[in-house]
Amino acid sequence: MSIGPVQETSPTFVGMPAFPEAAREALANTQQRQNLHNATHTIRAKRAAVVAEVDDWEALRVAGADAKDEALHHLGDYLEQVEESLTANGAIVHWARDAAEANRIVIDIARAKEVDEVVKVKSMATQEIELNEALEEAGISAWETDLAELIVQLFGDRPSHILVPAIHRNRTEIRDVFLREMARFGRPAPDDLTDDPARLAEAARLHLREKFLRAKVAVSGANFAIADTGTLVVVESEGNGRMCLTLPETLISVVGIEKVLPTWDDLGPMLQLLPRSSTGERMNPYTTMWSGVHDGDGPQEVHVILLDNGRSHVLADSVGRQALRCIRCSACLNVCPVYERTGGHAYGSVYPGPIGAVLNPQLRGTSSEVDASLPYASSLCGACFDACPVRINIPELLVELRGTVAEQGGHRAESAAMKAAAWVLSDPRRLAVAQKGATTAGKLIGKRTITKVPGLGAWTDARNLPTPPKETFRQWWAREHEEGGQR
Amino acid sequence: MLLDGGMTAAQPRTDLRVALFATCFNDTMWPETPKAVVRLLERLGVRVEFPMDQTCCGQMMTNTGYAGDAVPLVRHFVDVFEKYDAVVAPSGSCVGSVRDQHPMIAHLAGDPGLASEVEEVRPKVYELSEFLVDVLGVTDVGAWFPHRVTYHPTCHSLRMLRVGDRPLQLLRAVEGIDLVELPGAEECCGFGGTFAVKNADVSVAMGTDKAEHVAETGAEVLVAGDNSCLAHIGGILGRQRSGIRTMHLAEILASTKENPA
Known part of the structure; x- marks a missing residue:
């Protein structure tokens, strides 16, 4: 009993093997396992420290979950309010049912502006719809400006983490790819580049700066879309987002419909929950908020694309809809003992880890091998639920989704064994x-x-x-x- | 020896009608654990009954995606245990299933009668350390176990039941014990029920790291409140010929000078 279509699996992930097979391969990648172990344990410890110092963390979690639930339970109303207030502020609002529609809208705007390149703020929604690939096909280059996304792009790789997409790479690998690839896309890396993090960051800044100064169109997502004020919010660490959101003449933001918050006041708990849960910081370095167009200040044409792409399908499930509370902090990835060992690619989606294991089968359905295997990619240890800043009960969702997979058949021997066991154990x-x-x-x-x-x-x-x-x-x-x- | 101060000997609770829920796994594979619970509780003045009709909480079906098949087991569970004041089980995982999942299964069955019976029974079901510390009010159970021991808090006792440091309070009060801290204690061992075979490679990778941490402590004995997790970690320790043995918490707490484990 589901309303709304599920998301179409993008060509990148069609035919992905089931999780256990992909995981076996990932486990054998010793370098990656070492990188992941170090990175997840570092972020885990940082998060634990900054969460422990908040007296009322649990109350904050409840406030965050309540704000999201309020928005989700009356999503139709709040979306209309978002459209109204954004429009009143001078923004142009578009609606996209799926990836193809959203990509088409972005391409049409870029073509109308006669550009052959756009700069991008790190955004999960645009990764989900594979906007970069669609733009490339339309002859438009999309430059990722977040350092880790740039690294992933230079590798021709896929992100393996929501927040730190190049978590599976170490700094030596990064120096090598900078030296090898940067020149092909713009300013080359200096010949004497070392793997010193400051030198790597400098090379990236110089490479990106010319793109920021040249770009006429930027594409972003949004962490939050506030209904009563018509404000979009991007939370970031590097300042690249601020550059993209303020310098170009035209700004296009692709925003999942679950990003809506009812009121400006709801932002308060979110801005405390998100940085502490994601980077383990008390506050993130850059928070950019914009409400439409302002004369002579920032982009003079602001587009907002509200994206469904399977979300209303998730919303229709009374248990499953809590997954739409997700604010993409990735705390669940960092504490997950399974993710820590397999990395993100085994999950066959831009959403890896525990949240991916519940979100992908809901957004895309459970007909593919990888999506049907994801609900089982967990020992149900519960660390993810404890870490989730908006109280998504991931283990509960995993168990529910296992029921969905079992119901669709295919595990005949297992189903017979369970029935037999239940028969024996009921007497x-x-x-x-x-x-x-x-x-x-x-x-x-x-x-x-x-x-x-x-x-x-x-x-x-x-x-x-x-x-x-x-x-x-x-x-x-x-x-x-x-x-x-x-x- | 008493490190926590306060609670020592239990007040015999002869007013309570207490049932032992052995759990089907312990009953079949690890009978020494429920036997230890009986010895321990009787030593503390509790008369414990074992309703012979008991079977299983249905966790395996529920967690594998066959919650519908667990409905008759939940029904049977409340029928068997509703007449008792308290139900004690030596398994954090099975108690977690009763407390956390039985309401969902009753809801799935669409049976309000069952749902209200579940609501009546589930708060009376205790994991062993909860029963000892919260109901009997005891931390020193008069046990003797002169060995180096490390404790692994199993995920369901830690994060579903929130037993906290109750097992450690009980262990610290054991005479002669050399209790050493397990590094990365709160991380899952990788058992996870059918996860252990459905995702065997990841499960073993997690278990191997856990076994390594156990070995680092120099402990002779790894103790936990769930024999299923112990079978997984112990299976790896055994394959590695580590010489480290696994024991259920109940067996250490039941151990005395007269009747050592």
Whole structure:
């Protein structure tokens, strides 16, 4: 019972293998595992420290979740209000049902401005719709200006983390790609470039500066879209966003419809929750807010594209809709023991980690191999729920989505096994009979260690199996309490 | 030996009708754990009953995506346990399932009668350390275990039940114990039920790191409140011939000079 179409899987991710296979490959990439371990543990510790110093963190989380829920429960109304107030402020509002529509709108505006390049602020929504690829096909270059996004772009790579998309790369790899690739796209890196972070940042700044000064059109997303004031907000660390949002003549912002906040006051808790949860900072260095067009100040033409792309499908699910609260902080990725070991690419989407494991199967449906495997890409340890600043109960959603996957069939042997187990376990007599199998095996095996069982390779390849006992607990209890028992 | 101050011997709670929920896994595979719970509670003056009709909480079905198949198990669970004042189980994971998932399953079954029975039963279901510390009000249970031990807080006891440091309070009060801190203790061991076989590679990668941390402590014994997690970590420790043994919390707390574990 779902309203609205699911998102079409982009060509980049069509045919991705199921998570376990992709994860196996990722685990074997020793350098990447080392990079990920170092990076996730560093951010994890920073986040824990700045969250611990807030007295009322839990109250903030509740306030954040409430603001998002209020917006989501009356999304139609707030979206209309956003459109109205943005329009009143001089912005031009567009609506896009899916990726193709949104990309078409951006391309049309760029063509009307007769440009062959745009500068970009880091944005998940534009990654989701693969805007850069669409622009390239239309003969328009899209320059990523966030340092990590620039690195990913120079590698011709895919991002593997929401906040730090080049988390899987280390600084030596980055120096090498700067030396190799920068010259092809603009100002080259200096020949004597080292892997010193300050030198790398300097090379990126010089490379990007000429693009900022030249660009006529910028494309961004938005962290928040405030309904009552018609204000868009971008939260960032490097100042590249501020450059893109203020220098060019035309600004196009692609904004997922779930980014709406009802009121200006709701921004307060969000601006405390987001930086502490994402970069582990008390406050992010740059927060840019703009409300339409202002004479002689900033872009003189402001477009806002409100994007659905599967979101109303998610909204229709009473349990699943909490995933739309997500503010893309990536705290769940950084604390996830699975993500820490596999990295982001195994999730087959621009949204990796725990939030990706619940968001992708909801946005795209569960018909592809990778989307059907994502709800199982978790040990349900619950670290993600604890870390989530807007209280998305990711384990609960994972379990619900496993139900959706099981229901669509395909796991026939497993389904039969679960039914059989439920039949045995719903009756103590049947359970007692089944337990005889275990105790018979226990008597045969004695004290020997079980290192190999045909069909159980997934367990025994790396782990011994516990030896079954000679007597179950209930047999022992019955023996000890022969006179009465509780039956 | 008492490090926490305050609570020592339990007041015998003969007023409570207490049932042991052994859990199907412990009943079948690790009977020494529920036996230890019986010894321990009887030593503390609690008369514990074992309703022979009990089976399973249904967690495996629920977490694998077959919540519908868990409905008869939830129904059976409330039927068996509703007449007791308290239900004690030596498993954070199974108690977590009862407390956290049974309402959802009753809702799924569309049965308001079942839902209200679940609401009545689930607050009476305690993980062992909760029952000892919160209901009996005891941290020193009179145990003796003269070995180097490290404790792994299992995810469901930590993040679903929020047992906090109750198990550690109990362990610190054990006579002769050398309790050492486990690095990265709060990180999942990688068991995760069917995750252990569906994503075996990631599961083993996580378990291997956990086993490494356990070995770093120099402990002879790894203790936890869930035998399923211990089977996974212990399976790796065993394959590595580490010589480190795994034990359930109940077995250490039941251990005495007269009857050592």
